[in-house]
Amino acid sequence: MKTLTNKTDLSPLEMIRRDMDRMFDDMTPFSKIKFGNGGFGADLWAPETDLIELDEAYKLTVDLPGLNKNDVEVSYKDHRLVISGERKEETDEKKNGFIRKERYTGTFTRAFTLPSAIKEDQIKASFKNGVLTVMAPKAEVKKPKLINID
Template sequence: MTRLTRTRNRNLNGLQNEIDRVFDRFFPSSDESEENTSPQAVWRPRMDLIETEDAYRLHLDMPGINTDDLTISYKDNELIVSGERESSCTDENEEFVRVERSFGHFRRAFTLPQTVDADNIEAAHDNGVLTIRVPKTEAARPRQIEIR
């Protein structure tokens, strides 16, 4: 007879999320004291960060989230992306057997260097990916030095 047992299998992503939650609890970002009325973050969208000579580019996975449900703000060198993904409801005669997608409120905060051009930050949402372009100031860009 085969016995079914439930085991706890932790992968590195789960462990990283747990560590992030602990650090966020003990070392909150500078604006959390102002956002005490906002709901607690339940999940974090996956993100890629790319640096070019003239800008930083962030790509965040946001499938199923409307742009109306997203908020992007910048204050004191911190870029904050937050929002909420609604849970899909089942019919009265249906029951979830397995749920792997995350729902609820999310919040990601990124501390940016002082060399960014905050007035020209741009964001676009396309095919479930939020792309935020943060340009660098002219002084921060690499330049060629002429030899005399």
């Protein structure tokens, strides 16, 4: 899970957690991870993602080569933007053996925690040339009301 906050707002423990998340994300972008006994188990892959803070919105860009928009789902709930989908394995009539297989298949899920000041009803997603782009517009943050002291 990724979180967007200013570093100055983070506690030392939260900074360590973010660094650990980043380390594990960097180790696994778009690569297979084997779980289970002796390398047997589920294959997971995570598409590479950029998250950018713009003046008016947060922009998430996800590389999804070989997929189309029907293979991908975008949802937002409780400040979490979740991108999930599946790349299906291509079937070939010929029973040729692989010498090397680097194109990953299977399901993926990426989740990002966004700040609370998001216009949830105005989040938009587009898909073009294997790239998913999600725009999450920022909501206006209420400033504290100053109270006069009598």
